[in-house]
Every structure is written in structure tokens, then in C-alpha cells.
Amino acid sequence: MSEFLAMGGYAWYVWPAYAITLLALVMSVLMPIRRHKDLKAQLTGLVGQRENTDAS
Amino acid sequence: MNQTKANPWRRRFHELGSPPSVYALAGRLAPWLAGICLLLFAGGLTGGLFLAPTDYQQGESYRIIYIHVPAAWLSMFVYAVMAISSAIHLIWRMKLADIVARASAPIGAVYTFLALVTGSLWGKPMWGTWWVWDARLTSELILLFLYLGYMALVSAFDDRRTASRAGAILALVGVINLPIIHFSVEWWNTLHQGPTVTKFDQPSIAVSMLVPLLMMALAFQFHYGWALLARIRSEILESERRTAWVSDLVGHRS
Numbered sequence: 001m002s003e004f005l006a007m008g009g010y011a012w013y014v015w016p017a018y019a020i021t022l023l024a025l026v027m028s029v030l031m032p033i034r035r036h037k038d039l040k041a042q043l044t045g046l047v048g049q050r051e052n053t054d055a056s
Numbered sequence: 057m058n059q060t061k062a063n064p065w066r067r068r069f070h071e072l073g074s075p076p077s078v079y080a081l082a083g084r085l086a087p088w089l090a091g092i093c094l095l096l097f098a099g100g101l102t103g104g105l106f107l108a109p110t111d112y113q114q115g116e117s118y119r120i121i122y123i124h125v126p127a128a129w130l131s132m133f134v135y136a137v138m139a140i141s142s143a144i145h146l147i148w149r150m151k152l153a154d155i156v157a158r159a160s161a162p163i164g165a166v167y168t169f170l171a172l173v174t175g176s177l178w179g180k181p182m183w184g185t186w187w188v189w190d191a192r193l194t195s196e197l198i199l200l201f202l203y204l205g206y207m208a209l210v211s212a213f214d215d216r217r218t219a220s221r222a223g224a225i226l227a228l229v230g231v232i233n234l235p236i237i238h239f240s241v242e243w244w245n246t247l248h249q250g251p252t253v254t255k256f257d258q259p260s261i262a263v264s265m266l267v268p269l270l271m272m273a274l275a276f277q278f279h280y281g282w283a284l285l286a287r288i289r290s291e292i293l294e295s296e297r298r299t300a301w302v303s304d305l306v307g308h309r310s
Contacts, residue, residue, distance in 0.1 A: 008110065010116050013177045014177075
């Protein structure tokens with residue numbers, strides 16, 4: 001296992017490359033999914049408000 | 057024009073671009089793309105990090121190839137998608153094409169950034185330098201600036217239509233950079249190595265290395281699809297926020 005992690009002496013190049021890639025790929029799907037959720041919640045609030053003012 | 061009703065193809069085309077149906081379709085497709093993407097990553101990483109043999113010249117450092125090459129391929133593929141949708145938007149005024157182009161830009165920028173960073177981390181141990189102004193690296197850096205320029209331009213106008221048209225023109229002009237990136241290693245004497253996989257007649261790479269590489273490339277492809285659909289959904293919701301179907305969607309009757 002430690003041999004695997006050492007990457008033949010290139011650990012300091014291989015693992016940061018993989019770590020940055022993982023982080024960037026995860027963020028680039030999580031961020032839009034989150035934005036979509038927030039937007040939906042925000043719109044629910046907005047539409048509710050509009051209905052209330054219409055009713056009054 | 058009463059032709060519009062008579063021509064079923066034209067109606068199809070408009071349905072294809074109708075926001076509620078695209079929104080629903082994107083929501084239904086996304087989990088599938090996500091699942092296939094994760095499976096491909098699992099397979100590609102297992103193959104690339106555990107099963108593929110050590111490179112006889114580069115040792116273990118070559119394993120960066122499994123993320124570097126897919127990121128670089130996708131950086132160009134996404135740009136091509138962006139340029140084609142920009143052209144479609146300019147010619148037919150199709151709204152969905154504009155949304156695809158806008159949603160693609162940040163994702164493409166991420167792949168370009170990753171191609172540059174992982175390339176740098178590979179270059180240091182192999183070439184002895186993080187960066188060199190050779191044709192391949194420079195043209196890939198220009199690609200990053202094209203993405204960032206597109207994003208800046210599109211958000212610089214208050215009027216959405218002007219913004220889209222300006223962005224589309226920039227995207228189309230930038231297409232010239234794609235063949236430059238691809239052929240840079242052949243046209244100029246570069247430090248960057250020549251193609252190993254895209255010489256389809258005889259790829260100079262062992263099958264046990266090639267298979268995980270192609271799996272990773274497919275994984276990135278599905279990742280793009282997944283991220284694109286997620287962004288498209290927000291874009292549609294945002295631009296359709298005042299419509300009846302969005303009101304229905306968020307749980308209120310109009």
C-alpha cells in the first residue's frame with residue numbers, strides 16, 4: 001500500500017494532480033445542482049409572495 | 057407563415073427547444089448520466105492506477121495521463137460544442153442553443169484549467185520545468201482565455217440578446233484555435249510529446265494502458281453531460297421565472 005502511495009517517487013506530482021481533478025470535477029456538478037435547488041426555493045417564495053399580494 | 061403548422065419537422069424543432077420539455081428531460085436524464093459517469097470513473101481509475109503496468113521510460117509519473125489527456129480532449133470537445141451551438145443560435149435564433157453554449161463555457165474552462173495544471177505537474181518531473189512557452193501549451197492557455205473571455209463578454213451586456221450574439225461571434229472566431237492545438241505538436245518542434253492515441257492506424261500505447269485511458273475519457277464525457285444538464289436546468293428556470301409553468305413547478309397555481 002505504501003508502495004502504491006509512493007508512486008515510484010512521483011507521489012508529489014501524481015497525487016496533487018488527482019486531488020485537484022477530483023475537487024474540480026465534484027465542484028462542477030455540485031455547484032449547479034445547489035444553485036438549482038436554491039433557485040427553486042427562491043422562486044417558491046417569490047411566487048407565494050405574488051399570490052398573497054394578488055389575493056389582498 | 058402558415059407553413060409553420062404544415063411542417064411537422066419544424067414543429068419538432070420547436071418542441072425540442074421548448075423550455076418546459078427540455079427542463080423535464082434534463083431532470084430525467086441527469087441521474088443516468090451521473091450513474092454511468094461514476095461507473096466509468098471507478099473502472100478507469102482501477103485500471104489506470106492499479107492494473108496498468110509502469111511505463112518503462114516515465115515510471116509511475118505517467119499515470120497522470122489518465123486525467124491529463126481526457127481533460128485536454130474534453131477542453132477541445134466542449135469548445136466545439138460551444139461553437140456549434142453558437143452558430144445554431146446565430147442562424148436560427150434557437151434559445152436552447154444559446155443556453156447550451158452559455159452552460160458549456162464554465163465547464164470547458166474547468167477542463168482546460170485541469171489540462172494545464174495536470175500537464176504542469178507532469179512536466180516538472182519529466183521535462184524539469186513547470187511551464188514552457190511551446191506551441192501546445194501556449195495554444196491550450198489561449199483556449200482558457202477564450203473560455204474566460206466568452207464568460208466575461210456574455211455577462212458584460214445588460215441586454216441578453218446582444219450578450220448572446222457577441223459571445224457567439226467570439227466563440228466562432230476562437231474555433232481557429234482548435235486545429236492549432238491539435239496539430240501544434242506536428243507543425244512546431246515542441247517539448248510536448250506527439251500524439252500516442254489518435255494515430256488510430258497504430259496507437260503507440262499498450263492495450264492495458266489504452267483501455268483505462270479510453271474509459272476515463274468516456275467518464276469525462278459523461279461528466280460533461282451531467283454538469284451541462286445541471287446548469288441547463290438552472291438557466292431555464294432563471295430565464296422562465298415569470299412563466300406559468302414555472303409557477304406550477306414550484307408548487308403554486310397561477
